[in-house]
Amino acid sequence: MKKMYKEQIRGFLSSIVPFSDNDWVLFNERLTYKEFEKNELLLRAGEVENFMYFLVDGVTRIFQNKNDIEYTLRFNFPITPFNSYASFITQTPSIINVEAITDVKVLRLSYNDMQSLYDESKMAERLGRRLIELLYVQREIKELQMHSKTAEDYYCELLEANDSLVQHIPQKHLASYLGITPESLSRIRKKITCS
Numbered sequence: 001m002k003k004m005y006k007e008q009i010r011g012f013l014s015s016i017v018p019f020s021d022n023d024w025v026l027f028n029e030r031l032t033y034k035e036f037e038k039n040e041l042l043l044r045a046g047e048v049e050n051f052m053y054f055l056v057d058g059v060t061r062i063f064q065n066k067n068d069i070e071y072t073l074r075f076n077f078p079i080t081p082f083n084s085y086a087s088f089i090t091q092t093p094s095i096i097n098v099e100a101i102t103d104v105k106v107l108r109l110s111y112n113d114m115q116s117l118y119d120e121s122k123m124a125e126r127l128g129r130r131l132i133e134l135l136y137v138q139r140e141i142k143e144l145q146m147h148s149k150t151a152e153d154y155y156c157e158l159l160e161a162n163d164s165l166v167q168h169i170p171q172k173h174l175a176s177y178l179g180i181t182p183e184s185l186s187r188i189r190k191k192i193t194c195s
Helices: 002-016 021-028 085-090 111-120 122-148 151-166 171-178 182-191
Strands: 032-036 041-043 051-057 060-066 069-076 080-082 097-100 104-110
Touching: 002 021, 002 051, 002 104, 002 122, 021 111, 021 122, 051 111, 060 171, 069 080, 069 171, 085 122, 104 111, 111 122, 151 171, 151 182, 171 182
Parallel strands: none
Antiparallel strands: 032 104, 041 097, 051 080, 051 104, 060 069, 060 097
């Protein structure tokens, strides 16, 4: 099973940056498998992010607590990389939390292993740069969409991309992500016919 997950990650990564079998061996030997239970925090605000995660099964969310209110910033679905990027890159305390919404299976790479890979492989340097570029592009697109699309449009896009997994996300987290109340989300769910 873990081998299958690693092959999925290899396919995803090679779509971003082509790499040799030797580069894959260097990367693969540093990937470790870990499971987290539903509602378990992978990272708490105030801790330093030490891992780059590759989600292979389940759903996670990234959120921030502000004035005792949780603001969901992003959901992560298979097969995606995720973590507190600012904390990981700068090795300073995170201002976000990362939580397992469902039981979660991940492959992860430690910060120290990533740094040693950068020294050993040009592919790793290129891959690290490309992952960060992709994450910033996704963030910018989300920010623009949140100002140009309705919550209903955005909810439909989530369903179209990840319908079976979206069903496992609590309504309060979905509403927070969409910037609406749970009651508004209920109304949207009752009336929508996403196409």
